[in-house]
Amino acid sequence: MPRLEYDESDCVEVGYLLKRARGCQAVGAERAWLGLTTAFCLSLLLQSSPVPAFAQGREEAIRQMQNGLNFLKAGKSEEALKAFERAHQLDPAMLEALNNIGRIYADRGDNETAVKYFKKALNIEPLYVPALSNLGLTLYTSGKPEDAIHPWRLCLKQEKDNPTIHYYLANALRDAAEKADRETRDSFLREAREHYNTSIRLDPSNAAAFSGLGVVDLEEGRLTDARRSIMRSLQLRPQSSYSYFNLGLIEERQGNKSAAIKAFENSLQYESDEKYKGETRNRIEQLKTGRMARPGSGSGSTGASTGSIAQPDQDALNEVRARADSALKKNNYKEAAKGYEMLVAAGVSDPVLYSNFGLCLSSTGQLSKAIEAYRKAILISPSGFTEAQYNLGMALRRSGDNVSAEAAFKKAIEDARRAGKTCPAAHNMLGVILRERESLKEAAESFRLAILQSGGSLAIAHFNLALLLEKTEKSRDAVSEYRAYLKTAPNGQNARLARDRLMKLTGSPN
Secondary structure, three states: OOOOOOOOOOOOOOOOOOOOOOOOOOOOOOOOOOOOOOHHHHHHHOOOOOOOHHHHHHHHHHHHHHHHHHHHHOOOHHHHHHHHHHHHHHOOOOHHHHHHHHHHHHHOOOHHHHHHHHHHHHHHOOOOHHHHHHHHHHHHHOOOHHHHHHHHHHHHHHOOOOHHHHHHHHHHHHHHHOOOOHHHHHHHHHHHHHHHHHHHHHOOOOHHHHHHHHHHHHHOOOHHHHHHHHHHHHHHOOOOHHHHHHHHHHHHHOOOHHHHHHHHHHHHHHOOOHHHHHHHHHHHHHHHOOOOOOOOOOOOOOOOOOOOOOOOOHHHHHHHHHHHHHHHHOOOHHHHHHHHHHHHHOOOOOHHHHHHHHHHHHHOOOHHHHHHHHHHHHHOOOOOOHHHHHHHHHHHHHOOOHHHHHHHHHHHHHHHHHOOOOOHHHHHHHHHHHHHOOOHHHHHHHHHHHHHHOOOOOHHHHHHHHHHHHHOOOHHHHHHHHHHHHHHOOOOOOHHHHHHHHHHHHOOOO
16 A cells, blocks of 8 residues: 655654765864854853842853853763753753754754754744754755755855855755756756855865865766866865765766776775765776766766666566565665665556655655656556655655645645545645645634544644644634644654643643
8 A cells, every 4th residue: 555655743844864965075174063152151251240130040051051162172062961951941042052952962963853952042043143054054964955955045144255154055955956846956056056156256275165066067967167176176175085976977977987987996995984985886886897877878876777677577576566565664765665666667557656666765865756756656547646646745845846735735635535535634734835825714724624534633733723723813722722632642743842832821731
């Protein structure tokens, strides 16, 4: 059976976790986190006259901040975290404490918690650059470049001449282009080029920006320009594995086999990440065994195989399908995708296969390919395919195309109605989109339909309706929906927020 691509926490942005895509190079020797400074606190620390109680609390919070910074310098992140948390308790509006807490969680790989703290800081000061920049970096390194674009654009409103932010925004636009439709892709790549060039103008020694510009040139087929940018990057940073890897792609595209192998071998020499080492070794092996990309063909290394394969018998196909379906049930999306890709390459034409393949691709961050797979599933299902339509809507939404996502959710609802079924999840997501564009009456109707069609079991619809009711000053009804959410999902991803809202509205978290 096809599965729904369902995000229980759509109304509160919580990053799904993916490894960093190859291509985000550090600008300097360290990751460019912002916000660990002490300058903000000096004036209060130097006060000698008596101060009111609230100011004393602020003064103690500043002492805790200084303690946290000292712990960080000593490499004691756990003690630093406790100090920053105490500072936050003493002064909940202290932006620096929230930002530094988020930074520590991000360093630990707990991106979900990091995002929460960066957003807490931004709820207090929406244009606080350290939290904006760190939010963008956390989202980007979580595999969500399309979501990192907005925070970094806001940063540039405050710091338009910051070469690092221009570079990071260019990276996000370039990577988001891979997941976008053709028109959006071209627009993102043009804008990425502008920001790489601006970063280079502001900092001509930025090797990473030259390398990123070369990747955009490569994506657009401007191989001469790509070579020029990559070679400049290597002049500035001779031991860049990433630049050598892209030089190898350029040589491969131009049919220069020996030069491509040499470039990939140089990349391998300087690469420290085992995953990328394996990718590079595979590329070298492909070239040495004659499976080289044709001049002018695509340069990617993660897409579907373009080579020919022997046609297996039906028993073998059935075995591959069974293994892929089993992996999908265990949420082993990468393994399942391998099996489904083999079946697609073998010419199997089955809408459920394509829908499940799309789910695997989407769950591993390959949104543009997922969208293509879902559309193929729909195309070969003339009577309609509710689940594929819904999943298509989710993938389109994650790629930033709300207009097409809305159309897909509406089509999922229509397909379900024609089949005598319901699709409460599509009503819920339609409500989210309507709420975002302030069509609150229609959004409330969609959430209520989701609740009705699910028999009240779709917890997130209760939560979304509660948020909307509170926004429209219907607090009593909102309380009822928050309680319904907690009854259905007491340990749900939004349970803490629901209890916080109940505490504010009623004085009790229940």
